[in-house]
Each structure stands twice: as structure tokens, then as C-alpha cells.
Amino acid sequence: MTIDEGNHSNNFHPEEAKTNGKPRGERRRLPLLVMSACPLAGHTLPALHVARELVKKGFEVIFMTSTEFRDNVQAIGAEWSETAPCWPDAAVAAAQREKIPVGPARLVFDVETVFLKLIPTRTADLRSLLERVRERDPAREVVVVTETLALAVFAFQYGAPLPRGYDAFPKSIGLNVVPLLVSSVDVAPFGSGLPPDATEAGRARNRAMAEELREGPFKRLVALHKQILTDMGCTRTPERALFDGWLESFDTMFQMCSPSMEYPRSDLHPSIRYAGALPKMGINSNLKYPSWWSEIWANAALPAGSPEKKYVIPVAQGTLAVDYQEVIMPTIKALAGRDDVIVIAMLGVKGASLPADFEIPANTRVVDYFPYDAALEHADLFVSNGGYGSMTHGVINGVPMVVAGITEDKVEVTARAEYAGLAVNLKTQTPSSEQIAAAVDKVLGNPDYKAAAVRLMKENRDMDCHTVIEREILLYSKGN
Template identity: 80%
Template sequence: MAINEGNPGGNFHREEAATNGEAGHRRRLPLLVMSACPLAGHTLPALHVARELVKKGFEVIFMTATEFRGEQQREKIPVGPPRLMFDIEALFLPSIPVRTANLRSLLELVRERDPARDVVVVTETVSLGVFAFKYGAPLPGGYDAFPKTIGLNVVPLPASSVDTAPFGSGLPPDATEAGRARNQALNAGLREGPFQHLVAVQERILTDMGCTRMPERALFDAWLESFDTMFQLCSPSMEYPRSDLHSSIRYAGALPKKGINPNFEYPSWWSEIRSNAALPAGSLGKKHVIPVAQGTLATTYEELIMPTITALAKRDDVIVIAVLGVKGASLPADFEVPANTKVADYLPYDVALEHADLFVSNGGYGSMTHGVINAVPMVVAGITEDKVEVTARAEYAGLAVNLKTQTPSSEQIAAAVDKVLGNPKYKEKAVRLMKENRDLDCHAIIEREIMLYSKAK
């Protein structure tokens, strides 16, 4: 059986049954119940993991949900910590009861279908369906104990530490005596300030759900540590060092490339990219290929894509690939696209970065990890949602120049591009990070952990 995507009502897609040999093997493997926060940047990495596990012979049920709807009020909240607080209170915390109920129903359905089947729950961190069960919420029917759980964290690690400032501040780590004093003061200020209200909201929700105890750890720490094992999907060099990291949190490495669909239709101009890639390095006429993207949610192209095109418009040694991120999207009709720029409404990152020399991004975590697995250095500019932390980590890892703004000028972008292309240390670091993540072998690490928690081992 392949991935089942649906809701707990039972409308799951099924494929033809496996052969007898395969079926016998799968009976020895645990059934995997998976879910993710209903945002593309959270769901797609979890689906990537699920598909690889199916290839390894696991049966996977993947629970989906309706994507968060736009909040008009959200756009009025200043970017940075205030908007992060809003997202937690208005989007993530209210989702806990329904996600918990859906997961309970699905697990009960699984138990009714096969009472003896071993089950392991694998979910993306902020899907939050597992959270309440770890604090005493009534178990699903048919279970004496909640199944073993594995978390997948696909955003910068928000674990608090004596060595780091609070998540959302964008400040670099500092483990010196003075730095730890700074971190202690800032973390305490957050706990006793904005987060005090959020913790109270969370506790009311958990109490209403019948939980028998409350988290003693800080908000994000409680979420992360609610799993038996939490995998951060990057290598250690892409994160801040923490001397007090919880023992359940481990690094699995970035997800490898999914591979390009053999039926993918390349843009008509792609032959120019291939011809350029075939030229020897340093040869006359070879150009730098520079994709620029804002992800799938940020479609105000005036923020980054258009300034990047303008910044590089007069360079005859560059090909810009502007990836708009949404099928059918286009740049404003009155914006003049220069001859050195190719525009694609939608282009998978692994295609866009296949022959890239530099990647200009607004700091999504997925874009950063794709830059790493393709060994492409970056210029990053983004401070919304978790992007202030993504861009800070890209800079800390030596992968990128961080412009530290949501709306960089063309002059800032041009200078940053020159800095990355003119200094080989950025490319060298990108290659080193690519190898580090490849050697970890993310899929193998996750599979081994599943089997550790399985009676089938």
C-alpha cells in the first residue's frame, strides 16, 4: 500500500495489494501514521519522507488537513516577534484540539482494522497532534499506551538554550560569559512577557482536552520534547551549537534531492541553460546562473524578485532565472524584463538550482536546504515568519550573505552578489555542507529509528 492521503473519515486512497512476498515482509514492519502542519513548507518535506519509506516497504497513512486560511488581521501585525506571537495564538494553538481529535480517530481506525499491528507515529513538529497525548489526554480506544513517536522539524530549531538568544530575535549564538548573561536575560524576558500569555492559552486548551499535567518547559521546548525522538532535518553545521540540547533531539541531515520527474516539461529556454553549463569553467562566454525565488506564499514580487532582476539587468556575464513560485503567475505587465533574465511561473528548486552558481532567496527553510543539497551559495533577504532565523543561520553557517531586510534595494543585492561570486569561500562552504548532509543519510537515519521503536526489529 502506498501513501494514503485523506482525513480520518476513512476516504483513503489505496493501491493494489503487494505481492505475497512483499505482503509478508510488510506485516513484519510497523504501520506508520504520519501528518504535518497544513502549510506547503511543512507538508512537502514530510511527504518526501513518507514516499521514501513506502519505497522501503512500509505502509504509510498520511493524514492531511485544510491549509491555514489567510488572516487579514495577520497582515496588520508588524513582522518579526509580534507576528510570530500572533501566529502561535491565532493559528497553531487553536489547532491542537482538532489535530488531536483527528489523530485519535485515525489511530482508532487503524486499531479496528488490525488490532495486532505495530504502529509508529511520525509527524512534523508543529502539526501538534501528538502534543496533548504526552500530557495525559485520553488515549485512543484500543491502546494501553500511546504509540512511539518521531518528530520531523523542518524549520530552524527553536530550542531554548543558555547559549542562544530567543527564537525569533535573529541574534547569533553567544556562549561567552557575557553572551550567556544576555541570553538568560532575553529568554527570561520572553517567558515572563509575551510567552506568559501564550503558555496560559496553551494550558487552558490542554486542560479542556482532559490533560492530567502541564508542560514545565518553555513553549517551543515542550513542543519539541513531546516526541520520543525529534529529528532536526539539517546537519549540525547548519544550526547553532547548544551545550544543553535535550537528549531526544538529534540531527538527521537535510532531505536529499527527490529527483526530477522524467515527465517534467522544461521551459523552452532551458537549452540555453544546458549549453551554458556545458562550457568549461572560466571559458569565454560562460555565464553565472542565478535563480531568484520568494517561495510559494510571498508573491509580492517587488520585495525581492524585481529588485534582483533590476540589480543584474546590465550584466552580460549573468543569466537570471526568476521563479515566481505559483503556476500561472506573472510579473507586472509594466515591468520590463531584460534580455539576461528568464521568467518561470513555477520551477522546482532542484531544477532551478541544477546549474546555478548562486541562489537569491527570501529565506524560507526549504530554499536554504535546497541550496545546501545542491551546493549553491546564497544571498538571503527575509525577516517574516521564521525567516529571520533561517537567514541568520545561513549567514552563521558561512553559506550566504544576509541582507537582514525584507525589502532590499537593487544596490544591496548587486553588492551581495558580487561578494559571493568574488569570494570562493562561499562556494567551498556550500560544497562542504552538501557533503556533510549527504553523508548523514537522512532517510536511513529515520528508518533506523522507526525500526528501533518497532516490535518488528
């Protein structure tokens, strides 16, 4: 999925673009927004979606990310600032990672390699950027808006030396585009994939599991985390669970979904609020549809209940984990014999293809790289490997799902999709064709899944996350 280019320029003056309802002579200058995200597509593209809307509303945005996303940043009319990629040598890191068993051991590898070890770099790059902003315009008000796992902000909240020219760190807003990582008495530790349990027995379970994790797989990570912060000059370190400080160090942290898509917590930190899921970005007018797409449009035009109308079922493997034998190929096999179904297999990588010896049945269409929303607006069901972005796209299109994934954060995403009534969770990384076929029948045969999807779609749409975020930025602006 790519960011819609639009017609923005870096040479604009936000103070001339917006009056905030004030008489022309009383217009004030909007704060400069310094934004960032973890340089992975699933983290950066949602943050760029937010940035694009803020640029449209007259804000000047500087966005810190890796060179991979430089064109995306500049295409929305923002200024690009560089930080290091997550994987300096992606091929080597991927090879190392694949040798580690799925589960706590791989989670430890990801936390250490992708996040902890890059905290000093992200912090230094943000410090340098904020200093350049101050040198460029000493009087300019700044608000920092960053995806939480960029991990560029929280060290400053724990006493790391401030950027030159600042008496206090600017007001900061976090955008969380993964499941809530924070610990809770009501929820098992992140990575367990267990549903919430706030009963006395459940809370005892949650405490025991948290202690086991802290003193077991995470013990070395907790020590490394504290050492990194100490070496950076922080005057204190987080006292609670490993991830808590990352999300609780913002003035406001927005979970980018509605409450129904998360687990209830009686002890949620007061800085954490729900903003709702990002709405559709809109289909790029330059999108090139596959030659067979007329079949999808023709099917969509048929009246409901028509005997010729077919179920449209997109299946996606995401853009990071692209072993098509895990979900895409089993789904194609599961539905191959059905003449009432059109399968759209989205491979997630430009130029990608299925193995030459894999037989593609008559009811399947394959596309290498295609926006989810373009397919989901015509879909009856979405089969996914359980990425948070995939789940969100299902929600904003009101499409129920079948999910299968337990790596990265997927064990938590799929559990939440099931908890919300949106999906059948197959609870495996490698579902069989028989499992997928049964799950598809269950979703299509039970209207409760579609009803839940539509309810979540409306709930998130009504929250209007772009307005929520803009309102919070202006709340922190001294001009208000």
C-alpha cells in the same frame, strides 16, 4: 514543487515487500506508519518526501493532512486521512496578518492562529485515525512519524486521554523542517535572529531576553497554551519555554539538517538528534521545461573558464510570501546590466506573472512555478527570501546564497545560513537593488562561500537521512 507521482498503489502488502535480510520464512510484518504534517507546503512536502521513500521500502503509510494535499499523498502510494487546513479562510487570515507589524507581534499572531488554536483539532483527528487503525487491525503495530508543527502528538505525552484500544501511545518520531525552536542557555530566544553566544555574558543576555519574551509578548500565549492543554484533559503542562514541549515530546525528534546548519547547544534534549537534510527528490520525468531552457543547458555544457560561460542566478520568493517587489524584482534590477549573468526568476505560483509595467531585461528569464532543484543544479548562486526549504535546497545542491527575509521563521533561517558560511544575509525584508548587487559580487568574488556550500552538501549527503529515519522506525518496532 510537486511530489513525483511514481507507480505506487494503496493496495500493497509491506510484509511481502521486504525481508530485512531474514530468510523468507521468517519475514515479519513492518509497522504501519501513521504520518502527519502542518498543512502548509513548506511543512507537508518535506514530510511527504520522507513518506515516499518509506513507501518505496515497503512500509504502509497513512498520511493525515488537509484536502489540499490529498492528491500528493495518494500519488506516492499512501492512504490519505483528513485534518483541517491552517487557514480555513486564507484570504481573511492573510488580510488580518498583513495589518500586524513584522516582529514579535506577527510571531504571536502566527503561533496563536496557525498552531495553538488548532491543537485540539489536530489531536482529535489523530486520535480518531489511530482508533480506526486499531479497529481495522487490532494486532497491527503502529509507529507515528510526524512533522513537529503538526502538533498532533504532544498532548498525548502530557496526559491527554489515549485513543481507544491503546494501553500506551505508540512510539513517535518527529521531523523538524524549520530551525530548532527549543530554548537553550547558549542561544537567544527564537525570533531574535541573533547568533549563539555561550559566554557568561552571552548566557546572561539569553536568559534576560527569554524572560522578557515570556513575561511580555508571549505571556498571553503561555497562558492560552496551558488552558488548551487543560481543557483537553492533559494531566500536566510543559514547565519550560513555549516551544520546548512541542519538540521534546517525541521518543526521537530529528532535526532535518546537519549540525553545521544549526547553533551548538550544550543543553540539547537527549531525544533530539540530527538526521541530515533531505536529498533531492529527483526531477519529474514529466516536467515541462520553459522554451528557453536550452540556453541553460548550453551554458552548463561550456567548460569552466570559458569567456562565453555565464553565471546562472535563480531568485525565488517562496510559495507563501509572494510580494515580488521584496526580492525578485530588486534582484532583476540589480543584475540587469550584466551580460555575464542569466537570472532565472521563479515566481512560485502557477500562472503568476510579474507586473505588466515591469521591464524584464535581456538577461532575465521568468517562470511561474518550477522545481528549485531543476534550476539549482545549474546555478552559481541562489537569491532567496530566506525560507528553510530554500536554504535546504541551496545546501543539497552545493549553491551559495544571498538571503533577505525577516518574517515568519526567516529571521532565524537567514541568520543560520550566514552562521554556516553559506550566505550573505541582508537582514531585511525589502533589500535594495544596490544591496543585492553588492552581495552577489561578494559571494561570487569570495570562494569561501562556494566551499562552505560544497562542504555542507557533502556533510548532509553523507548523513543519509532516509536511512537514519528508517533505522529509527525499525528500532522502535517490537519485531526487532
